Amino acid sequence: MSTSHVLAAAGVDLSYGATHAVRDAHIGLAKGEVTAITGASGSGKSSLLYCLAGVLPVTRGRIEFEERDYADLDDEEISTLRRERFGFVFQYGELLPELTVAENTALPLRLAGQKKKPALQAAAEVLDRLGIADLGDRRPSQVSGGQSQRVAVARALVHRPAVVFADEPTGSLDSANAAAVLREFLDLARSQGTAVLLVTHDATVAAQADRTYSMTDGTLQPTGATV
Template identity: 50%
Template sequence: MIPAGSLLHAVALHKAYGRTPALDGADFSLHPGEVVAVMGPSGSGKSTLLHCLAGIIAPDSGTVRYGDRELTAMSDAERSALRRADFGFVFQFGQLVPELTALENVALPLRLNGTRRRDAERQAREWLERLEVDTVADRRPGEVSGGQGQRVAVARALAGRPRVVFADEPTGALDSLNGERVMSLLTDAARDTRAAVVLVTHEARVAAYSDREVVVRDGIAREGVAAV
């Protein structure tokens, strides 16, 4: 049964890479506007869970529903269109297009969704200001620091006004001060725009920016247990 008001809901996800199981019956649900941390040791299946939830990979079995649509029954093209329209992504590194400036990178998802260049660039500049990196608007990813690059990536993820942001170890390559600033800006901006966030992290201090946590162990996801 789908929990009332759930935006994204996965049931009994199984996924194996060759003979190695990554997900072994994982369940997950996400409500609009909430920030959920997906935690667990390396190799527990947490990134695979995120990729299945976001429709990047298809599970071997199980279902993922987004609103009233079933991701697992969509074609690749339909899932791709859904990701562009409704989802935003922040990864550990490497997601910015190296040939484009920070401004062009942030404007890219808006342009792909049909926004006119001038409007896309105006909105992109506002997002860069919001993420405190408007000073590097005209620089390419190779010319900015790791912390600045990650803020540009957050700006890009949020610029298309997604309903869900998928963040996979977004602070993994940053020092603690930069990591915390990125988390603070990401979660503030997501809450303001009512975007839900699925945050994969193995760092407790990063998970502390979430509303609740789900722990993945041996391919099974467990909700945080309330203390008695």
């Protein structure tokens, strides 16, 4: 696999019994590059994302992060990888309701062992870059949908991960909020040199990526560079 990729997969299959969710997928993610996978619901794009993130074990094939094969990592090493080197943005944010916006944002740093004060300072800086520094003391129930998704983006990027996995990150937002959040998310990720894997059914979202793939019935096909 290419050494230019921070994360790469070759010949990946994922089966649930007789159902083939992913078939012989090949993909590479480069530093600072945004890659989008489009496809209808049930096409296998989210399943592939979770394989690449080390959440789902593959049935066949190889996945390497910084040239280390997932097959050579034990469960603890995979968990550490997801916690410290990866970030995640989900469709509905998945913020912890009992924590403030700042505490939610700082969570990856705290889980990695950083003390509270510097973790909250780092959180404040990334919230400021996303234009929501004034929301730090609020609870998730006290912010709008667009603001909540910006907090999810801040949490995904606060620890400067190598890769962010984003599964329909703007799917719960109206078009104006979706466009703004996506722009801010991708600008910040690119500025940090973070690779982004973006799964979406929305062609306008995919058009913001540097490279695109389509997925149909578990089969992944490159559709080219968009930028």
